[in-house]
Amino acid sequence: MxxxxxxxxxxxxxxxxxxxxxxxxxxxxxxxxxxxxxxxxxxxxNTLVTAADIADRFAGMGADLPAERVLTVSDALRDHLVATCGPDDRAYVLGSGPVAAAVADAGLAVDARRASVVVVGLDLSATLADLGPAIDALRRGARLVAANADPVLLTESGLLPGTGAVVAALLATVDPAAGGAVEYVGxxxxxxxxxxxxxxxxxxxxxxxxxxxxxxxxxxxxxxxxxxxxxxxxxxxxxxxxxxxxxxxxxxxxxxxxxxxxxxxxxxxxxxxxxxxx
The missing domain is CATH 3.40.50.1000 (HAD superfamily/HAD-like)
Incomplete structure (x- = not known):
């Protein structure tokens, strides 16, 4: 090499x-x-930030990292959904602002009752009740698309459950015969x-x-x-x-x-x- x-x-x-x-x-x-x-x-x-957020963070560190030099997993998620979803697909979203924006930018309507794809990122304000519509959709045969499989999120105050932990919770409720494989993007x-x-x-x-x-x-x-x-x-x-x-x-x-x-x-x-x- x-x-x-x-x-x-x-x-x-x-x-x-x-x-x-x-x-x-x-x-x-x-x-x-x-x-x-x-x-x-x-x-x-990281599903909690945009490329612009990262550029601003680095500027605060005194470093120049242009937003166009950053690819977030939400950017990749948007492109993956564009490539794999059709005009009739509907989504249910578990994720923060950048993940929701990725789904919207991919042209997917959000419809919990008719969701054909469940999109999972990280939302620190989500509750167990928010998992309910995702479980229902997966049991009906919806695809499961996850931003990443990271089990934990490292914060300055300690560890929190990551996107991978949310995915694990969803999979624990789904009959393997009804749920398909997880499509990881990150x-x-x-x-x-x-x-x-x-x-x-x-x-x-x-x-x-x-x-x-x-x-x-x-x-x-x-x-x-x-x-x-x-x-x-x-x-x-x-x-x-x-x-x-x-x-x-x-x-x-x-x-x-x-x-x-x-x-x-x-x-x-x-x-x-x-x-x-x-």
């Missing part, structure tokens, strides 16, 4: 790579300056990665995914033949067992920037074999 960073468009995870909640990753502005002239796109599974689903590649206008072989999650970022990208770079400053600690094994591993965003700006950088040929897996 040679140098996975050379000449490839960058797909970037956000939390754990570019930021940690509302705090910037050390070296964020230096990194964004280093990649300003090359194609890159940030991809996030990472590690190929849907999200394929949409990101389309936005960048590149093939999988011409992109590299930079992330901190082996499951969502590295495994999801590798399935499509996208080169992978793991940062061990997020959810994957430095001495974790690497499965799957990324093409390159860096401890911090600053270390990745060093590799990007140093023309003499030569990635270790045996990185796969030498990475610590204690």
């Amino acid at each position: 040679g140098d996975p960073l050379a000449g490839r468009a960058l797909l970037l995870d956000m939390d754990g790579v570019l930021c940690f909640g509302t705090s910037p990753a050390p070296g964020l502005r230096r990194f964004l300056d280093a990649v300003a002239d090359r194609p890159y796109l940030c991809a996030t599974n 990472k590690p689903s190929p849907v999200m990665f394929q949409r990101a590649l389309a936005r960048l206008g590149v093939e999988a072989a011409d992109a590299v995914m930079v992330g901190d999650s082996l499951r969502s970022d590295i495994a999801g990208a590798a399935v499509l033949g996208i080169a992978t770079v793991l940062l061990t400053c997020g959810v994957t600690p430095p001495h974790a067992v690497l499965d799957p094994v990324p093409d390159l591993v860096f401890p911090t965003l600053d270390a990745l920037t060093d590799a990007l700006v140093d023309s003499s950088y030569d990635p270790p040929a045996s990185r796969r074999e030498t990475e610590v897996t204690a």
